[in-house]
Amino acid sequence: MLFYHFGYGPHGPSRRGKRLRPRLLMIVAQALGASIEEALDAAAALEMLHNYSLVHDDIEDRDELRHGRRTLWSVYGVAQAINAGDALCAVSFLTLACAVRHHPADRVLAMVDALHAAHRIMCDGQSLDIAFETAAQVDLDTYERMIACKTAALFEAACALGAYCGGADAAAIAAYRSLGRAFGMAFQIRDDVLGIWADQDATGKIAGNDIARRKWTFPVVWALAQPQSRPHDVVREAYAGGAPLQPGEVARVVAALDQLGAREAAGRAIAEHVGVLEAHSGAQVREFLLGSLDLVPRIP
Amino acid sequence: MLFYHFGYGPHGPSRRGKRLRPRLLMIVAQALGASIEEALDAAAALEMLHNYSLVHDDIEDRDELRHGRRTLWSVYGVAQAINAGDALCAVSFLTLACAVRHHPADRVLAMVDALHAAHRIMCDGQSLDIAFETAAQVDLDTYERMIACKTAALFEAACALGAYCGGADAAAIAAYRSLGRAFGMAFQIRDDVLGIWADQDATGKIAGNDIARRKWTFPVVWALAQPQSRPHDVVREAYAGGAPLQPGEVARVVAALDQLGAREAAGRAIAEHVGVLEAHSGAQVREFLLGSLDLVPRIP
Numbered sequence: 001m002l003f004y005h006f007g008y009g010p011h012g013p014s015r016r017g018k019r020l021r022p023r024l025l026m027i028v029a030q031a032l033g034a035s036i037e038e039a040l041d042a043a044a045a046l047e048m049l050h051n052y053s054l055v056h057d058d059i060e061d062r063d064e065l066r067h068g069r070r071t072l073w074s075v076y077g078v079a080q081a082i083n084a085g086d087a088l089c090a091v092s093f094l095t096l097a098c099a100v101r102h103h104p105a106d107r108v109l110a111m112v113d114a115l116h117a118a119h120r121i122m123c124d125g126q127s128l129d130i131a132f133e134t135a136a137q138v139d140l141d142t143y144e145r146m147i148a149c150k151t152a153a154l155f156e157a158a159c160a161l162g163a164y165c166g167g168a169d170a171a172a173i174a175a176y177r178s179l180g181r182a183f184g185m186a187f188q189i190r191d192d193v194l195g196i197w198a199d200q201d202a203t204g205k206i207a208g209n210d211i212a213r214r215k216w217t218f219p220v221v222w223a224l225a226q227p228q229s230r231p232h233d234v235v236r237e238a239y240a241g242g243a244p245l246q247p248g249e250v251a252r253v254v255a256a257l258d259q260l261g262a263r264e265a266a267g268r269a270i271a272e273h274v275g276v277l278e279a280h281s282g283a284q285v286r287e288f289l290l291g292s293l294d295l296v297p298r299i300p
Numbered sequence: 301m302l303f304y305h306f307g308y309g310p311h312g313p314s315r316r317g318k319r320l321r322p323r324l325l326m327i328v329a330q331a332l333g334a335s336i337e338e339a340l341d342a343a344a345a346l347e348m349l350h351n352y353s354l355v356h357d358d359i360e361d362r363d364e365l366r367h368g369r370r371t372l373w374s375v376y377g378v379a380q381a382i383n384a385g386d387a388l389c390a391v392s393f394l395t396l397a398c399a400v401r402h403h404p405a406d407r408v409l410a411m412v413d414a415l416h417a418a419h420r421i422m423c424d425g426q427s428l429d430i431a432f433e434t435a436a437q438v439d440l441d442t443y444e445r446m447i448a449c450k451t452a453a454l455f456e457a458a459c460a461l462g463a464y465c466g467g468a469d470a471a472a473i474a475a476y477r478s479l480g481r482a483f484g485m486a487f488q489i490r491d492d493v494l495g496i497w498a499d500q501d502a503t504g505k506i507a508g509n510d511i512a513r514r515k516w517t518f519p520v521v522w523a524l525a526q527p528q529s530r531p532h533d534v535v536r537e538a539y540a541g542g543a544p545l546q547p548g549e550v551a552r553v554v555a556a557l558d559q560l561g562a563r564e565a566a567g568r569a570i571a572e573h574v575g576v577l578e579a580h581s582g583a584q585v586r587e588f589l590l591g592s593l594d595l596v597p598r599i600p
Contacts, residue, residue, distance in 0.1 A: 056465045060379035079360035079430045082382055086356060087423035090416050097413045105406035112412055113397045118392050123387035188362065209362060 001084040002091075005055060017067065020292055021154060022047040025162040027288045028176055032166020038102045039165040042111060045096035046158055048088055049115060053122055053154075055085035060130060089119075103165070112162045118157035120235045127152025134243075140225050143299040144185075147218075152184025159183075182276035183289045189273075190293060192217035193266045196254060197284075208250040214239055217261035218269065231256035301384040305355060305372045317367065320592055321454060322334055322347040324483075324585075325462040331584045332466020338402045339465040340463055342411060345396035346458055348388055349415060353454075355385035360430060389591075403465070411464045414421075418457035425450025438516040440525050444485075447518075451600075452484025459483075482576035483589050489573075490593060492517035493566045495556060508550040514539055518569065519562035531556035 003009045010067035016115055022043035056072040057063075061082055064231035073081035096115060107221065128146040132272045150155045159180030163173040196219055210217050217240075223235050238249055242250035245253065257263065274293070303309045322343035329339035357363075358371040360380055364372065373381035396415060400408045428446040432438055459480030463473040495510035496519055510517050523535050534556035538549055545553065557563065574593070580586045 056382055060382055078378070080427060082356055082360055083426045083430065086389075087420055087427075089386070090420035090423060093393070093416045094413065094420060097409065097416070100409065105404075105409045109397065109400060109405045109409045109412070113394065116393045116397070120387055120390035122396060123383050123390060126383045127380060127387075130383065155536070179364050 001072060001076055002088055004075065005084070005088075006049060007067075007069070009258060018292075019047060020187075021050050021158045022192055024155065024156040024180070024285075024288065024292075025165070027285055028162025029165035030166040031282050031284045032163060032168055032172075034162075034166040039162060041095055041099040041102070042161045042165055045092045045115065046154070046161060048095060049093035049119060050154060051096040052085050052092060053126075055081060055088065059085075060126065099165075107164055107167075111161055114160050114164070115157055118153045121153040125153065132216045135216065137224065138221050140221055143216060143218065143221040147185060147188040148181070151188040152181045155184035155187065156180040175181065179276065179285070179289070183292070184205050186270045186277070186293060188271035189218045189266055189270050192219060193263060193270075196257065197263060199280045208247075208254055211238075211250045211253050212245045212247075214241075214245065218266050219257050221262045222265045222269075223257050223262045226260055229260070231259040235260075301372060301376055301380060301387055303308055304375065305351060305384070305388075307367075307369070316324040318592075319347060320487075321350050321458045324455065324480070324588065324592075325465070327585055327588045328459050328462025329465035331582050332463060332468055332472075334462075334466040339462060341399040341402070342461045342465055345392045345415065346454070346461060348392035348395060349419060350454060352385050352388040352392060353426075355381060355388065357426065360426065361383075370471045399465075406460075407464055407467075411461055414459055414460050414464070414546040418453045421449045425453065432516045435516065438521050440521055443516060443518065443521040447485060447488040448481070451488040452481045453489065455484035456480040477578055479576065479585070479589070482573040483592070486570045486573035486577070486593060489518045489566055489570050492519060493563060496557065497563060498500065508547075508554055511538075511553050512545045512547075514541075514545065518566050519557050521568075522556050522565045523560045523562040526560055529560070531559040535560075 008238055011184065025043045025046055026036060026039045029042075030036070054066065055072050058066060063071055064074040071078070071081075072084060076084070086170075093112060093115070096112055097108065099111060103111075125146050125148070127144065129150055156177045157180070159176035160173055163176040176188045193211070195215070195217055196208060198207050211220070220235060220239065223232065224239070228230055235253055238245055238253045240278065277286060277289045280289075325346055326336060326339045327342045329342075331335070354366065357374050358366060359373045361380055363371055364374040371381075372384060378382070388449050393412060393415070396412055397408065399411060403411075425448070428442065429450055432446065454476045457480070460473055463476040468476065470592035490511070495515070495517055496508060498507045511520070520535060520539065521554055524539070525531065526532055535553055538553045570593075574590070577586060577589045580589075
């Protein structure tokens with residue numbers, strides 16, 4: 001089942017995702033002088049933990065497709081998929097423990113603890129996100145807390161684990177954490193923007209898809225926090241509940257968001273976090289992070 | 301949600317299970333000279349990992365009741381319950397890592413690794429058990445592999461973690477592992493027997509319940525491995541599939557199992573594992589294990 005999820009063996013070849021988190025971990029480790037081998041166990045563990053969360057998220061969100069392939073639960077059933085995800089979580093940490101061949105035990109234990117702390121925080125974020133599905137309203141603070149937990153915590157862990165692999169001290173690890181968090185926030189808000197205004201051919205995302213499903217994303221949450229107006233009413237009424245929105249309704253909501261300046265507001269929020277990345281003095285890590293925000297092509 | 305699961309706070313008081321695994325861990329640790337404090341983090345982590353597996357098992361088995369209370373998923377929905385289970389898994393390991401205040405880092409890392417290994421093996425067992433639900437037949441070897449993974453692995457981990465807490469060497473840890481495994485096997489087969497022949501008032505288990513649900517348990521798997529006969533046909537035909545069995549059909553299957561001697565066969569299998577427990581030289585641990593097999597009262 002896990003081979004199926006990863007698109008390996010008889011189940012590949014297929015689009016396998018960008019491997020952003022382990023690449024980030026390894027680039028941080030290398031920037032601090034670690035070899036690839038010294039970072040590999042942690043990088044593999046991180047990618048596995050991320051994929052375990054995807055397997056469970058797909059069940060929780062009832063998503064039947066990921067990267068154009070059927071999700072694990074939609075092929076093997078919910079029971080086997082929950083359990084396969086659990087097994088992947090265990091394998092992730094068994095892999096991380098292998099880092100003891102390159103690092104002292106106390107450092108590996110700190111890494112295990114950091115990854116479980118991220119794991120715990122991700123669950124907080126996912127719990128909020130599930131609750132959003134039936135929420136009548138979501139405020140900006142709660143939305144930012146949700147993405148900080150659900151998305152940014154694992155990028156923060158990627159940077160922290162990379163820094164541990166490079167033998168960094170506590171202050172340097174904390175600095176790398178801030179960097180990972182800023183990247184994660186920018187990455188998620190950018191993802192939200194693409195879910196509304198994406199160029200489908202370039203990104204594989206369907207423009208307006210998040211609106212049709214009434215997903216609470218940055219532009220919508222921001223728009224509904226603005227003073228009452230006609231376009232504000234359009235968004236509010238569309239998000240009041242009911243069946244998925246039809247294409248005509250989606251187009252009206254997107255137009256209202258444009259009128260309100262929600263796209264520019266998202267751009268400003270991204271720019272704020274990108275500022276943290278631009279201020280980082282290490283060229284290798286900085287270029288990787290800024291470049292990764294373009295892995296999904298620029299919004300036209 | 302986790303408070304609800306454990307029956308704490310506004311959700312209690314309620315029957316909370318026997319806490320068998322953490323008690324076993326602490327008794328092993330104490331037998332080796334450790335204090336309660338030195339074993340407490342590991343014991344709490346173990347009980348949390350066990351409960352995380354219960355939360356997910358209840359979803360996977362669609363069980364709506366546990367200890368007479370509604371299961372987490374049946375109150376909060378599948379999505380939140382999967383995620384709450386995941387969070388509990390993370391909290392379990394964050395708790396285990398706290399053991400570093402009493403033990404050297406390399407020992408704690410070995411404990412974390414041992415618990416993740418058990419976690420991984422439990423998933424193997426659960427995957428087999430889910431597959432059993434739709435299996436036309438289950439052989440005795442596969443059945444024993446299933447319970448060795450799903451049930452015995454965590455008792456094995458209880459003994460191993462207790463031994464680590466007591467500062468045991470590799471040979472002693474391995475010996476305690478064997479003890480935990482033998483106990484787990486005996487415990488599960490005994491549980492299987494109670495699922496068919498239990499005194500409901502004394503155990504809370506409904507006699508014949510596992511038969512009505514066509515569960516593959518030791519007595520049934522053993523019976524179907526015997527040569528063809530009239531009672532053998534009764535069991536085989538009842539397990540050929542279809543709707544849950546009616547009380548009259550259940551009674552006929554139980555009578556057939558009695559005629560075949562399935563209850564005695566289960567007794568012999570239990571006795572074999574109990575022999576390992578009786579041979580253990582430490583009186584405290586031995587008495588606890590033998591006594592625990594009677595926590596659920598003796599079959600009348």
